[in-house]
Amino acid sequence: MAKPAFKPGTAVRVRDLPVKGHMRTPGYIRGRRGRIEVLQGFFPNPEQLAYGAKGLPPVPLYLVRFPQSEIWPGYGSTGDSLALDIFEHWLEPAET
Amino acid sequence: MRAMHDLGGQPAGPVERDEHDPSHAERRVDALMALLRARGLFNVDEMRRTIESLPPEIYERHDYYERWLYTIERLLIEKGVLTAREIEDRLAADG
Numbered sequence: 446m447a448k449p450a451f452k453p454g455t456a457v458r459v460r461d462l463p464v465k466g467h468m469r470t471p472g473y474i475r476g477r478r479g480r481i482e483v484l485q486g487f488f489p490n491p492e493q494l495a496y497g498a499k500g501l502p503p504v505p506l507y508l509v510r511f512p513q514s515e516i517w518p519g520y521g522s523t524g525d526s527l528a529l530d531i532f533e534h535w536l537e538p539a540e541t
Numbered sequence: 542m543r544a545m546h547d548l549g550g551q552p553a554g555p556v557e558r559d560e561h562d563p564s565h566a567e568r569r570v571d572a573l574m575a576l577l578r579a580r581g582l583f584n585v586d587e588m589r590r591t592i593e594s595l596p597p598e599i600y601e602r603h604d605y606y607e608r609w610l611y612t613i614e615r616l617l618i619e620k621g622v623l624t625a626r627e628i629e630d631r632l633a634a635d636g
Contacts, residue, residue, distance in 0.1 A: 467590035472543040473550035495590035517550070 458539035467495035479511035505533040
């Protein structure tokens with residue numbers, strides 16, 4: 446199994462990949478910045494499982510936490526956050 | 542580009558709550574889905590992919606379990622378990 450690319454606390458940005466078909470990264474989170482909270486584990490890739498393939502090798506899945514103010518314009522600085530499970534290929538390192 | 546089911550953060554009105562006890566037909570669709578999944582005929586990602594790729598006019602016009610029923614029909618045809626013809630013939634016979 447490959448080594449996970451990101452450690453907890455790392456700043457990441459969600460990529461806007463041109464994936465057509467099934468994916469598990471919602472539109473509203475693309476391009477947004479968050480921090481890796483924890484590696485959830487390695488899982489077969491659902492983008493391939495959806496088309497009858499085995500989705501192997503398993504890909505790292507992270508819990509990523511985003512400030513709500515980073516996602517929604519005009520949210521205000523309440524300190525609220527949103528945590529989402531995101532597969533590694535949807536993430537890139539972000540400037541902090 | 543967003544698919545039609547990817548609604549998070551899109552402008553929308555108030556949430557319309559339509560809570561009801563599932564009808565007999567809805568329970569049967571739920572049971573059918575559970576059985577087909579348990580038998581390994583398809584996985585949850587194939588099921589989601591099929592729902593998400595329903596023609597928009599079908600997706601928009603039908604409710605939760607009706608979408609499931611269309612999805613089951615499409616997956617059974619895709620997997621070669623049934624043919625569209627067999628389903629149509631049976632529906633016509635029951636008509």
